[in-house]
Amino acid sequence: MQSVRRVAVIGGNRIPFARSNSRYAHASNADMLGAALDGLVARFGLAGQRVGEVVAGAVLKHSRDFNLTREVVLGSRLDPHTPAYDIQQACGTGLEAAILVANKIALGQIEVGIAGGVDTTSDAPLAVNEDLRRTLIQLNSARTLGERLKLAAKLRPLQPFKPEIPRNAEPRTGLSMGEHAAKTALRWNVDRQAQDELALRSHQRLAAAYEKGFFDDLMTPYLGLTRDQNLRADTSLEKLGSLKPVFGAKGPDAERATMTAGNSSPLTDGASTVLLASEEWAREHHLPVLAWFSWSETAAVDFVHGDEGLLMAPAYAVPRMLARAGLALQDFDYYEIHEAFASQVLATLAAWESPEFCKERLGLDAPLGSIDRDKLNVNGSSLAAGHPFAATGGRIVATLAKLLDQKGSGRGLISICAAGGQGVTAILER
Numbered sequence: 001m002q003s004v005r006r007v008a009v010i011g012g013n014r015i016p017f018a019r020s021n022s023r024y025a026h027a028s029n030a031d032m033l034g035a036a037l038d039g040l041v042a043r044f045g046l047a048g049q050r051v052g053e054v055v056a057g058a059v060l061k062h063s064r065d066f067n068l069t070r071e072v073v074l075g076s077r078l079d080p081h082t083p084a085y086d087i088q089q090a091c092g093t094g095l096e097a098a099i100l101v102a103n104k105i106a107l108g109q110i111e112v113g114i115a116g117g118v119d120t121t122s123d124a125p126l127a128v129n130e131d132l133r134r135t136l137i138q139l140n141s142a143r144t145l146g147e148r149l150k151l152a153a154k155l156r157p158l159q160p161f162k163p164e165i166p167r168n169a170e171p172r173t174g175l176s177m178g179e180h181a182a183k184t185a186l187r188w189n190v191d192r193q194a195q196d197e198l199a200l201r202s203h204q205r206l207a208a209a210y211e212k213g214f215f216d217d218l219m220t221p222y223l224g225l226t227r228d229q230n231l232r233a234d235t236s237l238e239k240l241g242s243l244k245p246v247f248g249a250k251g252p253d254a255e256r257a258t259m260t261a262g263n264s265s266p267l268t269d270g271a272s273t274v275l276l277a278s279e280e281w282a283r284e285h286h287l288p289v290l291a292w293f294s295w296s297e298t299a300a301v302d303f304v305h306g307d308e309g310l311l312m313a314p315a316y317a318v319p320r321m322l323a324r325a326g327l328a329l330q331d332f333d334y335y336e337i338h339e340a341f342a343s344q345v346l347a348t349l350a351a352w353e354s355p356e357f358c359k360e361r362l363g364l365d366a367p368l369g370s371i372d373r374d375k376l377n378v379n380g381s382s383l384a385a386g387h388p389f390a391a392t393g394g395r396i397v398a399t400l401a402k403l404l405d406q407k408g409s410g411r412g413l414i415s416i417c418a419a420g421g422q423g424v425t426a427i428l429e430r
């Protein structure tokens with residue numbers, strides 16, 4: 001059995017993120033992931049090379065995209081002998097892909113790998129209703145004219161052919177991510193002002209990062225976009241404060257609704273990729289190491305039978321990871337907490353500060369405590385950049401690795417909430 005090896009983050013490449021039904025309206029998942037991968041291959045001189053594995057995924061995928069990642073690799077300049085496959089862990093997909101690749105490198109199973117993710121809400125897979133779908137499948141395999149006529153006769157009463165549009169909702173509750181987050185915001189008394197301030201900071205910091213050229217070697221322009229399209233450098237607390245609540249805005253608690261289009265991440269299209277490798281591979285290829293991928297943890301909460309918030313799993317994953325790593329919540333120079341909603345970031349921070357939550361839910365004698373907010377999402381996050389579900393993990397890993405490289409030393413925490421009541425977290429070090 002080989003001992004565990006250090007895993008290097010070499011770099012990343014993504015395309016600018018676009019607002020849904022806008023600049024990338026006619027691009028497919030394969031087009032966008034292909035563009036992000038092509039940029040990575042070009043930047044790190046990987047053309048013609050056989051990479052250990054490429055692992056990526058999409059949350060919303062057409063049924064024809066059996067193995068989207070492999071198809072993208074076959075269309076890329078990588079050696080076609082590069083194995084590639086899809087995984088899916090909702091909004092944690094990109095980070096979970098990086099964890100999978102990192103673990104294979106750590107165990108000596110591969111020397112180098114690429115993790116990625118892509119999503120489009122502009123090209124979402126539509127399905128026809130269940131009866132119609134089954135009848136069409138049977139019709140396709142019917143052997144005799146009689147069988148076909150019998151099945152065709154069944155089709156008429158199934159009119160209209162109403163498509164099933166995938167909803168951004170939990171199958172077991174029927175509630176959208178935003179509606180779940182609104183319930184959590186009430187539970188944690190997260191106020192509107194704090195959410196709008198977090199959103200404003202996200203836009204200001206992302207804009208400042210662009211101005212400094214931070215993304216110059218992390219991004220390839222695509223279809224005319226050179227910056228994330230959702231970024232509103234000119235937004236203000238006044239503008240944000242004037243927006244009407246959209247989640248939790250109906251029902252008995254409507255008066256207390258606080259979540260708006262401004263403090264919720266928008267529906268977004270985009271793709272990202274990250275290059276991970278063993279120390280030896282990096283040295284042999286003369287590629288500098290940005291950061292080391294050191295710890296990870298995935299947790300799940302019972303939001304169906306219990307009272308845990310759908311997007312609160314990172315509140316459980318992080319302390320478990322800290323305990324294994326022998327670290328405190330304050331031992332970090334950067335915190336990258338994915339901003340699905342400002343309220344979910346603030347509820348997570350409130351949970352870590354709560355003596356009751358930490359004792360009753362985490363079994364800790366003392367709360368994890370608060371973090372220095374100046375170290376949180378220092379170059380903006382999903383509220384400003386947008387959130388193409390599976391692509392967010394790659395954006396965050398590459399951003400944090402570069403921040404640590406620029407600082408020269410330090411440690412960063414990644415926390416991503418995901419649908420299904422799951423949370424994916426990791427630690428990068430330099």
Ligand SMILES: CC(=O)CC(=O)SCCNC(=O)CCNC(=O)[C@H](O)C(C)(C)COP(=O)(O)OP(=O)(O)OC[C@H]1O[C@@H](n2cnc3c(N)ncnc32)[C@H](O)[C@@H]1OP(=O)(O)O
Binds near residue numbers: 092199236389
């Ligand atoms: C999936 C997982 O596994 C885990 C997760 O991450 S959960 C998160 C998943 N993602 C989501 O659930 C997406 C949530 N977001 C949405 O559904 C939609 O973006 C939304 C319903 C919140 C808003 O949709 P919309 O109404 O089409 O947004 P949009 O038209 O852009 O904005 C509405 C208004 O607010 C304004 N606005 C939005 N952001 C603003 C800002 N930062 N500053 C100023 N104004 C802003 C817009 O200009 C617009 O104003 P007008 O009506 O005057 O044009």
